Amino acid sequence: MDTFIDILRQYPAIALFLTVGTGFLIGKIRYRSFSIGSVTAVLLTGVLVGQLRISMSGPMKTVFFMMFLFSIGYSVGPQFFRSLRGAGLKQVLFAVIMSSSCFGVTLLIALLLSYSPGETVGLFSGSQTCSALMGVGGDAISRLPLADAIKDRELSIIPVCYAVTYIYGTLGTVIILANFGPKLLGGLEKIRRQTKELEAKLDENSWESDPACVNALRVAAYRAYRVENEFFKDGKTVKETEAELKSQGLPLYVDRIKSGKRIYAANADRIIHKGDTAVLCGRREYIVQDHGLIGPEVSDEKLLSYPLEKIPVLVTKRSVTGKTASALSGQRYMHGIIINSITRHGSNVEISDDTTIEKGDVLLLTGHHSRLKSAAVHIGHMDRPTTSSDLMFVGLAIFIGGVIGAVTIMFGDIPVSFGTSGGALIAGLVFGWLRSKRPTFGHIPDSALWIMNNLGLNVFVAVIGIEAAPSFISGIKEVGPMLLVVGAIGTSLPLLFGLWLGHKIFKFHPAITLGCCAGTRTCTAALGAVQETLGSSLPAMGYTITYAVSNILLVIWGMIAVLIVS
Structure with missing residues (x-):
């Protein structure tokens, strides 16, 4: 026991981890609906460990x-x-x-x-x-x-x-x-x-x-259809097919085509024949409607198994500001890209064809990586999700807050300051708010x-x-x-x-x-x-x-x- 105590005194970091780990263990213990919680347990454990004069x-x-x-x-x-x-x-x-x-x-x-x-x-x-x-x-x-x-x-x-x-x-x-x-x-x-x-x-x-929750609502939908309509008896290009869909009030895109056993990218001049299978993509409210123009929906695992990305893009370009959602979707660089949601001042905006895009909006876009990367250049800043934290942001934000908190202002003989800890809190508030307004920096994952x-x-x-x-x-x-x-x-x-x-x-x-x-x-x-x-x-x-x-x-x-x- 003396040897163990000497180790804790010589290496206080070990005693600290012992306190935290034991505190969390005790904090998980419940009697019926009562539990003291990890914070209380860690404090009590610290008081006991502290008796060893570490x-x-x-x-x-x-x-x-x-x-x-x-x-x-x-x-x-x-x-x-x-x-x-x-x-x-x-x-x-x-x-x-x-x-x-x-x-x-x-x-x-x-x-x-x-x-x-x-x-x-x-x-x-x-x-x-x-x-x-x-x-x-x-x-x-x-x-x-x-x-x-x-x-x-x-x-x-x-x-x-x-x-x-x-x-x-x-x-x-x-x-x-x-x-x-x-x-x-x-x-x-x-x-x-x-x-x-x-x-x-x-x-x-x-x-x-x-992380245990998933959204049952899928705004962007990708579904496969077997081409059987007589419209395609002589073959139609992807461009002609999309134009016909749009004329029927269905702003959808052809994303992939399967002909025989081969799968092709849906280039504008690619010909679609009867018997082929085509993947249509678009917003859910359009794709759930009857698509008699194409044919019956099918389940084709191989055709529908391919990577897509869902990435927020901050609107900063003047050319986009003031456009309606419909007008933006009609731009050439938005071909094959679906607007999942629009966030403005931290709140979701209901999307319709007449919804106006404003500077500072965050558009959540779904599509292929190359298309999203190209579209982001015309719209603003792409804030690609990542598991890494912006440690430059964290370090400098806490530094700035600490310096501000350390400044003491004298009112007569009374010193007034927020303290370095209060400064860190204020820095978190301000920089967290700035991050929500301009998500171009300062990403910290929830796990971090x-x-x-x-x-x-x-x-x-x-x-x-x-x-x-x-x-x-x-x-x-x-x-x-x-x-x-x-x-x-x-x-x-x-x-x-x-x-x-x-x-x-x-x-x-x-x-x-x-x-x-x-x-x-x-x-x-x-x-x-x-x-x-x-x-x-x-x-x-x-x-x-x-x-x-x-x-x-x-x-x-x-x-x-x-x-x-x-």
Whole structure:
């Protein structure tokens, strides 16, 4: 056992993977409908592993935290900016009221128990999981007119009180919001159903990101017909056949021809004879109509087995802007290409012959690779799907966000900043929104986002548990177990008030209420746990604004608390 412990201390990365892996294993255990979830399990496992006094030095926690917040912002950026007009200001007001309740409850506890400024700062920062408050509060104490010995004692007690209250501040928030919150807001199954309904409203095809789902609707159809109509008794070219189909109101293309045992490409001058088999392609609503001109439909596996591509193309060319869908389809470079869908400002546009194409639209086109490549040159930018991530985009976006977040603006003696983690969140929101508007850069596959989200959050939580564990036990011995109790009260009461406030007064959607409470408490672990419980990233839409507002307000409240208590 001693050898095993020495290995973990010498190689802390191994201890980190042990914590994350064991946490996910425990998080999968269910008793009836109850499960603590991976985030809570990883945190508890980290606290246990941390008793071995393993040093987790370096910026690992910050790196994974920023990765997680960026992925959250990137995922919800488009919906977030669409919702700003309606719920944005309400969420700001919610953050102001709830952060004020955090301040009021903590200050009341400090005054009733006659806590010193250092104990108050530690209690406030730990119970509200606002680490930045420790630094600002400590700076405020250092400027108080106190003897140096008293100042040193007050400054040294801050991290001790922080460690004692921070464990429940994080764990309690996770449990209340992820386990009890849904029950208080109407029941877990009901909220999951409401969340899926809202997701469907925001993105009607959000389920398509599930790799287990396939769309029963096939807009672009490719079907084979045996040529028997007398129209072909003397042979007709592909061009003549397509012209005849179009004259009957059927804008379809001949894509392949089988004559005998040989298969030919459908060039314009290729002759189609009776007895041949031809593949027609076009939009579903046209191809399901009766094609007596050709003959009966047949199942020819060999003829229909060939590769096609379905690729989004961003409209940037002036020559395309303003054309109707029918006029665009009639262009020579669009021969054999089917417009599956048109997306405008993140929403699908209903397609008809009179639908006007606008600059910035994204056309989902189906056809042969060579034809799509040629058409994209005339339309705009082809955004070919890929399994690789644009790491240049990810790295520079987080860098820009981190720099912006690191900038501190002084309002008198009060420093105000979003912090590097808040900057990463803002960068994710902005660049995720830009990606939806101009999908010419910044592609991140869903699987890569899942890794950034889940691994980023759980590594961050694991490091928190491992780092806080040793000082948690020693801190209780030094300041007494009563601080643990009042810290739990300081954490729980504002949360319960916030759930009531969001549900009854602001009437937010339950998933948004849970996200707003996690954001106002600046508790990212709780956001991850709520998303895991609901199986949705929708709570992040309530987290982003409230996190940014509370990150600033809690620091200001902390400085005011120091002045009042002193």
